[in-house]
Amino acid sequence: MRLPTRQQTSVLPGVAGTARVERRPRVLLPRLRPGDIAVLEHSALDRATAQRLVDAQVAAVVNVAPMVSGRYPNLGPEVLLRAGVPMVDGVGTTALAALTDGRRVRLHAGNVLEDDGAGGGRVLASGRALDRETVEAELVGARQGLATQLESFTHNSTAFLQREQDLLLHGIGVPVPGTRIAGRTVVVVADGPDVEAELVRLRPYLREQEPVVVAVGRSAEAVRDIGRRPDVVVVDADEPEGVPSAAALKAARDVVVRTGRGTSGGELVESLDRLGIRPLRIETDATAEDAALLLAGAGDAAVVIGVGMRASLEEFLDRERSGLASTYLTRLKLGARLVDAAAVPYLYSGRVRPHHLLLVMVAGFVALAAAVGVTPVGQEWADQLSDTLQGLLP
Template structure:
């Protein structure tokens, strides 16, 4: 029996993308809960590349942002990554979405409108490849403003942390000896998996001290390395990494804030504290330099101007000054993997050595009283084997 037209229309699937809502005002916290097929609801002004790559890797089917994903302050890289991956991105839906949607709700995104069933609950601006490219181009014109702000931040950073930056004063004593050794600092950032894979021969030969910066400790465990030191505010590192036996150093700002420090107390783990402005990865580099590291290899850290701006604009001054301070000691992981090649054993000299040894052995055997008889027996067996092979083939 055919259904009436009205009932058939009601039973037809509604248009758009359907998924479970996962939401958090901090993208870093949300990433831990995402599953393939989810719709991520975030509040992330100027979505950065690392967060966007993590959203793609989590398998979300759409991203709804309460804030502008690209505001025009600088050419951030996150929106283009989502768009190129084919993940719909809707911007500026407003903070009200966090009050109207609960974690795990089944929601539907159709165009720029977010629905729960047939009820619209938020609406925003759909980002396309064209709109992202246009906004990025316009943002490049604002780089001069960002560089002026960077100059001001640099002077402020020097005023507050000059003793730490110039003389290494303020770092705790370490149980791990860094003097004269190579140090590998891992940040869960740009292409960290590829860099760690490329560095395997280098790590195997030089055995560097392994420092994981927050989630970089989990990146080391993922690559089957145990970190020697974990440094950071401890908000994005797993309990398993914290319990791995690494030396723990909590990085706090001048106000003493470290989001993950309470976790260490709950886990019963002891840690030392370093108070410094700037980013944790910069503090790790300054620590390695102050403790006498011969070479510092960095994994997952920003390199280009756009990457510096994209990651932590407020910490850009410390990043720049840290690289000035560390100087020639600092090498990016990509440079190491391109320049360093483990020595390969030469095959032909080994073959010639084996052949020469066999010839010498045969000559020595032939010179003994029973050696000639033994060689004749071996020769007979060899000839019988060749005859048998010929019979089988023919």
């Protein structure tokens, strides 16, 4: 997605905007406004975070850490490049103190300067301006280190399975929602970068088959945007900024709160109680997205369709590292029941509607009339019909 060219109020070189400073991306993202310069600390920027920066229409991104760590080929920098968002990385943690939140700054040649409007602003921080050639070269090097990352991933998966074996293998601790899931198709909607487009393509299926819709976090808003009410909403107590609106929560029949092992999710549960919502809870170190999949699997869903999820190796690795093992093992648990939303339009042609049958009948009558018309009897009928019509005319 390419953003429209941003109009700058200054004729000075570089990109100017208001600095929004917060080292934690999940706290920064809700505060961003179009034209802001996002200043954050996120080593190996992932695709989902980068897409949210693009959606916020930031003018530029300044990263305290490297955009590409070299450990694995993360996809975030490419998303920003395609959207035409300038990037500066490696400015160091001292830049967080120098770049005051709300200050007007300008980026030029890897430097972050005060924007005094006259070109004399002092340098507040310096880093590396990233271009396509630099990003592509670093990603090539990162791909060469994948073997090491996969070995680490195998170890993490084993440790995760030991901690979560009751939940993963036996379904112990998975809540039972009021929505009936057994034997039905369940559509699990994650807050992925292309979720809106995938939901639009899936709209005929949702309308005609009426599956159970389980929305994760803010994806509940995307579900409502296409005119569908989510049946179940799964929210993460560790990411309160990802909780959808009160209207989306109240519209759902069930609300499930994912809490980490040994935590209660107290603040989120209390806020839901104030809304009159009695949430179910699932205690796990798996991600909220994976908790939603486990909920569908434990409920004995016939088929689970994943929307806003990714299955390629690079996109699979391009996640928060703590959530990688749960993603892998959850998909193994669901097995053949899990289908990607991209495959549904190819496999589902739609329900036969009355106007489809009418068109077939009309085509059949036309073909029959044409066949009869070339026979002697048909010609005689045609002559009689012609005489009758002429007799009716004045």
